[in-house]
Amino acid sequence: MALTAHCYDGQSSRMRAAQLDCVDGCLQLAFEDGQRQRWPLEAVRIRPRLGNTPRVLQLPDGGYLELTHSAELEAWFPDGSGRIEGWADWLERRRGAILGSALLVLAATVLFLRHGMPWLAREAAERMPAVVERHVSEQVVALLDRLHFNPSTVPAARRAALQQRFRALVRGEPRSAQMRVVLVDAEGLGANAFALPDGRIFVTDQLLELAGSDEEVLAVLAHEAGHHVHRHGMRGALEQSSLFVVAGLLFGDASGSSLAVSIPATLLGSGFSRGHEREADAYAFDLLRRHGQSPKAFATMMRRLSALVPEALEKGPMGYLSTHPPSPERIAAAEKAATGAGAGAASP
Ligand SMILES: [Zn+2]
Incomplete structure (x- = not known):
């Protein structure tokens, strides 16, 4: 049974109608004007089928035929659809x-x-190269500076003692060479501490005033050291800013400058994920116990911070609590770590 096809010569838009048949492995074309053509089937290429678009047969002379799909075509060109094309076609039509x-x-x-x-x-x-960590940290500090950091008013002897104890605590820890504690008087931040990607750990005088002992301050510093060891600042910022970066790329900001903007915003604004907090806590408890200090100091400090909730809320999104929610689970975990079995060096 003959099929009707539209025939194009591949050079002009001129179309001629033709009847198609297959005889002895050859494709026979009978045009309206009586002209005939004959091509071996293996010399004719059928284009992959796509949805309900017409089938296209490519002729060796550069011309091509367009016709609707039919069972005959399928019989003449049993391999007419490649595996992928066939699958695309299957999808297309379902x-x-x-x-x-x-x-x-x-x-x-x-x-x-x-x-x-x-x-x-x-x-x-x-x-991440250290230079990027420094650059991002500088941006954060520049943002924070608007809140008027003042030099710490804590007595020099206590500051020196804290610095010394912190150094002893993190000596030999991964990435500890970069870590350094920066004490600032920052009324606008309240009782606060945070680690920047470059290893600086800021602690406010207000946190030192709130703490009952330097052990409690060291427990917070150990937690911040955990953030630095696990690179939480950069990881969290990259995770959260990646959406902005993708959006930036989609909407025309291909420079990546949105990353530069969103990293400090992330470090200060949304804080760390619960997973990162748990990881930093676990690191801190282990570090404290290895140095014969009890993680209980961390629980005590968290309780003190919890008591500040109304004041912290007043201070808006910058408070330590907004970035370090002192959940009952975390306090319980600290107390469990303090009494935990196998902590040979743990103090009572
Ligand atoms: Zn934290």
């Missing part, structure tokens, strides 16, 4: 499959944001 693949892409995106992004952020943070 709405359910289209919806399914859209959902699959969505699920993959969510999975990537939840698991892939943190992994990517950690890999990127570990390779």
